[in-house]
Every structure is written in structure tokens, then in C-alpha cells.
Amino acid sequence: MDNIIFIGMPAAGKSTIGVVAAKRLGYSFLDVDLLIQEKEKKLLHEIIEERGTEGFLEVEDRINAQVEAEHCIISPGGSVVYCKNAMEHYKRIGKVVYLQVSYETIKDRIGDPHERGVALRDGQTLRELYEERRVLFEKYADITICEDGLTLEETIGKVLNVLEK
Ligand SMILES: Nc1ncnc2c1ncn2[C@@H]1O[C@H](COP(=O)(O)OP(=O)(O)OP(=O)(O)O)[C@@H](O)[C@H]1O
Ligand SMILES: O=C(O)C1=C[C@@H](O)[C@@H](O)[C@H](O)C1
Numbered sequence: 395m396d397n398i399i400f401i402g403m404p405a406a407g408k409s410t411i412g413v414v415a416a417k418r419l420g421y422s423f424l425d426v427d428l429l430i431q432e433k434e435k436k437l438l439h440e441i442i443e444e445r446g447t448e449g450f451l452e453v454e455d456r457i458n459a460q461v462e463a464e465h466c467i468i469s470p471g472g473s474v475v476y477c478k479n480a481m482e483h484y485k486r487i488g489k490v491v492y493l494q495v496s497y498e499t500i501k502d503r504i505g506d507p508h509e510r511g512v513a514l515r516d517g518q519t520l521r522e523l524y525e526e527r528r529v530l531f532e533k534y535a536d537i538t539i540c541e542d543g544l545t546l547e548e549t550i551g552k553v554l555n556v557l558e559k
């Protein structure tokens with residue numbers, strides 16, 4: 395199946411770039427964070443508050459692993475790389491594209507990770523989370539696109555260039 399799945403840190407641009415790339419390339423688009431909210435009838439931060447980070451990851455794994463799509467750009471949340479079933483499913487149904495951004499840029503974009511609903515474990519810093527996830531992004535990526543030093547428009551151009559090949 396010819397899907398494209400974006401992975402990367404929260405605020406890497408999976409949703410922002412995903413929808414623009416889908417329009418430009420004639421793909422459909424699925425933002426899995428919105429699908430989770432729709433299926434659970436709750437906002438993401440409400441799920442995290444009610445079930446904790448581990449509980450949220452269980453929901454995220456289940457819903458991502460059930461995604462059925464064709465010729466679709468799929469933008470899951472940044473924490474999907476902790477979800478083994480989901481990632482094995484995505485590796486089967488498409489190409490996994492890692493949007494790579496430096497820690498400094500992510501920190502600037504996110505500000506307070508708690509306010510953005512980042513799935514941090516108790517006491518974990520954003521830096522620790524970045525290092526932990528980096529290994530997983532690299533493990534699952536079929537293609538890596540580095541955003542450093544690029545504006546949003548330049549990043550979109552680079553992503554389109556790579557995907558059009
Ligand atoms: N060069 C860039 N590439 C991508 N996004 C950028 C860039 N510069 C600024 N941004 C901004 O960073 C934000 C990215 O947010 P977005 O919600 O798309 O991230 P995400 O990867 O979907 O995060 P999440 O994992 O939380 O779903 C947007 O506000 C976007 O405008
Ligand atoms: O990267 C994360 O930890 C998250 C990103 C969001 O998209 C949501 O999926 C959720 O708030 C967790």
C-alpha cells in the first residue's frame with residue numbers, strides 16, 4: 395500500500411506539513427491525533443489526565459494499529475514510536491518518513507511540554523525524551539528529512555522533493 399507515514403518529535407511538523415503535502419501530491423490525509431479524539435470522544439489531554447501517559451500510549455497503539463488507508467499521508471502523534479503494534483502496522487502499509495529536527499529547535503517550538511500534552515514520564519525532561527525517541531525514530535525510518543535551518547516553506551519544499559522522487 396502506498397501510504398506515507400510521518401514520524402518525529404512533537405512540533406516537528408507532521409500535521410502541518412502532512413496536510414499541505416497531501417494536497418500537493420494528491421493524497422488523502424489522516425491526522426491520527428484527531429482520530430483518537432473522535433473515537434475516544436475526549437481531548438488528548440483529557441485522555442492523558444484520566445489514564446496517565448501509559449494509558450494514553452495504549453489507546454494510541456490500538457487506534458494507530460487499526461488505521462486502514464490507501465494512498466494517504468498519515469500523521470500520528472509524536473509518541474507513536476513507543477507503540478510497537480502501531481509501528482509494525484505502519485511499516486507494513488507504507489513508507490515511514492522521519493522529520494528530523496534539533497533539540498534546540500523543538501524546545502523553542504514547544505515551550506512548556508506539559509502545556510502541549512507531550513507524553514512525558516514522571517520526572518522526565520524534554521531533553522531525555524528527545525534522546526530516548528531519537529533512537530526509535532532512526533530505527534523505524536525508511537527516509538529521514540532534516541529540517542535544521544529551514545523555514546516552514548523550505549521544509550515543505552524539501553519534503554515534496556523527496557516524496558516526488
Ligand atoms: N521548518 C519548519 N518545519 C515544520 N514546522 C515548522 C517549521 N517552522 C515552524 N514550524 C511550526 O512548528 C509547528 C509544528 O506543529 P505540528 O502540530 O505540525 O507538529 P506535529 O509534528 O504534528 O506535532 P504532534 O506530534 O504534537 O502532533 C507549526 O506551528 C509550524 O508552523
Ligand atoms: O509527542 C507526544 O508525546 C504527543 C504528541 C501529540 O501529538 C499527542 O499525540 C499527545 O499529546 C502526545
Ligand SMILES: [Mg+2]
Pocket residue numbers: 408409410427469470471
Ligand atoms: Mg500532529
